[in-house]
Amino acid sequence: MSRLIVISNRVSAPTAEQPSAQGGLAVALTAALREADGIWFGWSGQTGETGDLKFETYDGVTSATIDLPEQDVEEYYDGYANRTLWPLFHYRLGLTEFERDFQGGYERVNRLFADVISPHIEPNDLVWVHDYHMIPLGWMLRQQGIKSRLGFFLHIPWPPARLLIALPEHRRLVEALFGYDVVGFQTQEWLETFHDYVEREMGGTIGENGDVTVGGRTIKAIACPIGIDAKEFIANANGPTAQATHERMMESVTGRDLIVGVDRLDYSKGIEERFNGYQRYLETRPEMRTNVSLLQIAPPSRATVQSYQEIRATLDALSGRINGAFAEIDWVPLRYVNRGLPRDVLAGAYRAARVGLVTPLRDGMNLVAKEFVAAQDPEDPGVLILSRFAGAAEQLTEALLINPYSPDEMADAIEQALAMPPDERIARWRKMYDNVVNEDVIWWRKRFTDVLTAVEPVAA
Numbered sequence: 001m002s003r004l005i006v007i008s009n010r011v012s013a014p015t016a017e018q019p020s021a022q023g024g025l026a027v028a029l030t031a032a033l034r035e036a037d038g039i040w041f042g043w044s045g046q047t048g049e050t051g052d053l054k055f056e057t058y059d060g061v062t063s064a065t066i067d068l069p070e071q072d073v074e075e076y077y078d079g080y081a082n083r084t085l086w087p088l089f090h091y092r093l094g095l096t097e098f099e100r101d102f103q104g105g106y107e108r109v110n111r112l113f114a115d116v117i118s119p120h121i122e123p124n125d126l127v128w129v130h131d132y133h134m135i136p137l138g139w140m141l142r143q144q145g146i147k148s149r150l151g152f153f154l155h156i157p158w159p160p161a162r163l164l165i166a167l168p169e170h171r172r173l174v175e176a177l178f179g180y181d182v183v184g185f186q187t188q189e190w191l192e193t194f195h196d197y198v199e200r201e202m203g204g205t206i207g208e209n210g211d212v213t214v215g216g217r218t219i220k221a222i223a224c225p226i227g228i229d230a231k232e233f234i235a236n237a238n239g240p241t242a243q244a245t246h247e248r249m250m251e252s253v254t255g256r257d258l259i260v261g262v263d264r265l266d267y268s269k270g271i272e273e274r275f276n277g278y279q280r281y282l283e284t285r286p287e288m289r290t291n292v293s294l295l296q297i298a299p300p301s302r303a304t305v306q307s308y309q310e311i312r313a314t315l316d317a318l319s320g321r322i323n324g325a326f327a328e329i330d331w332v333p334l335r336y337v338n339r340g341l342p343r344d345v346l347a348g349a350y351r352a353a354r355v356g357l358v359t360p361l362r363d364g365m366n367l368v369a370k371e372f373v374a375a376q377d378p379e380d381p382g383v384l385i386l387s388r389f390a391g392a393a394e395q396l397t398e399a400l401l402i403n404p405y406s407p408d409e410m411a412d413a414i415e416q417a418l419a420m421p422p423d424e425r426i427a428r429w430r431k432m433y434d435n436v437v438n439e440d441v442i443w444w445r446k447r448f449t450d451v452l453t454a455v456e457p458v459a460a
């Protein structure tokens with residue numbers, strides 16, 4: 001069995017400080033790292049003089065982290081990752097900042113990672129790099145003489161060629177991907193937009209079995225949708241905290257139907273559009289007004305970036321306006337919670353909801369949609385309303401799929417969901433549930449690493 005090396009911006013393996021690994025990705029990769037005696041490399045999250053990698057082994061899993069100087073964090077992380085690539089890859093050209101310094105910082109940090117990590121890589125290792133922070137790393141590891149199998153997984157969408165070419169160094173960025181042996185995308189759609197770029201801009205060809213060839217170099221590009229840790233989440237949804245939360249929610253809505261939304265506070269998640277759609281529902285169905293309640297949980301993220309400060313201010317104002325306009329002395333239409341809650345509390349809130357409202361304008365996958373499905377009561381499941389622009393819409397086809405830009409479509413879907421008869425709710429939920437359970441995060445990890453294991457290492 002080959003050893004597994006995972007490299008990502010941040011490390012979410014368990015440590016003495018943070019003993020329970022958070023989130024599906026952490027769970028899936030931690031188990032694999034433990035089995036394969038692997039190492040997870042990344043930034044410590046600390047700013048300071050870059051020293052050596054700090055290794056820590058906790059509960060059979062080794063992590064290795066490094067501090068980054070303030071300027072690197074500003075240019076690489078806040079800059080190129082969060083102000084350039086994130087908005088551009090989510091189709092938001094108007095929010096994308098193009099600064100040479102950002103790109104310089106991005107390459108500098110990727111080169112630093114290549115320098116400090118390459119001495120720890122052995123020829124037979126499987127190296128799995130994650131996400132848009134680390135696109136050039138594979139190429140830079142090759143420059144360091146690394147011949148091991150290198151895989152890359154992109155958690156966010158791949159943008160259309162016509163958009164990507166707005167990035168001055170687009171060609172350099174995509175060429176770097178050819179340093180990997182396997183490149184994975186969340187969906188067939190993002191894979192196809194990647195193919196399109198390769199054909200249009202690089203004169204490359206798409207062959208059988210995922211082969212993509214440019215010049216003399218052939219790599220594999222695959223669609224490999226990420227899942228959740230379904231077992232853990234279902235157990236969570238049936239656990240005592242979730243049950244207590246469920247009861248507390250039911251008591252507080254006093255017979256009204258609860259609609260729930262959960263997102264990192266990010267402009268890509270369509271929270272503003274969701275509030276607009278909900279407002280349209282309240283305006284156009286006055287008789288339904290006091291029968292519903294929307295709970296939106298949105299922990300702030302990337303608060304140093306201006307576009308995030310702006311979306312936060314917009315949502316503060318909009319939520320206030322909606323409550324001001326529609327509230328009664330004994331009812332508020334919208335509960336807007338601006339902080340993170342424990343996972344088992346989330347699970348209880350999902351389960352208490354009649355409707356899950358997941359409306360990103362673009363999303364690589366969207367795990368909240370899958371968590372909502374996993375948390376439902378099989379006898380009396382809620383209805384998922386899902387943006388057709390989330391990667392999850394390729395798998396969760398039994399959701400009510402909507403265009404989040406249309407407040408009317410959203411209002412109609414809320415009405416349809418609240419009126420849906422139990423047999424239709426159960427039939428739709430069942431199909432989605434099967435998908436969420438079968439194609440879970442362990443399935444995803446295995447599928448990716450199986451493809452990576454099967455490639456021939458670069459000739460020594």
Ligand code: GDG
Pocket residue numbers: 023024155156226262263264297299339340341342343346363364365366367368371
């Ligand atoms: C990127 C891609 C892709 C949210 N609020 C709380 C909380 N969360 C958890 C959710 C979920 C996770 O955060 C968010 O996952 P998403 O998939 O929705 O979104 P991103 O953070 O944008 O992730 C995305 C993902 O990578 C994986 O490949 O699906 O498309 O953008 O698990 O539950 N968790 C807790 N409290 C909260 O208040 N504990």
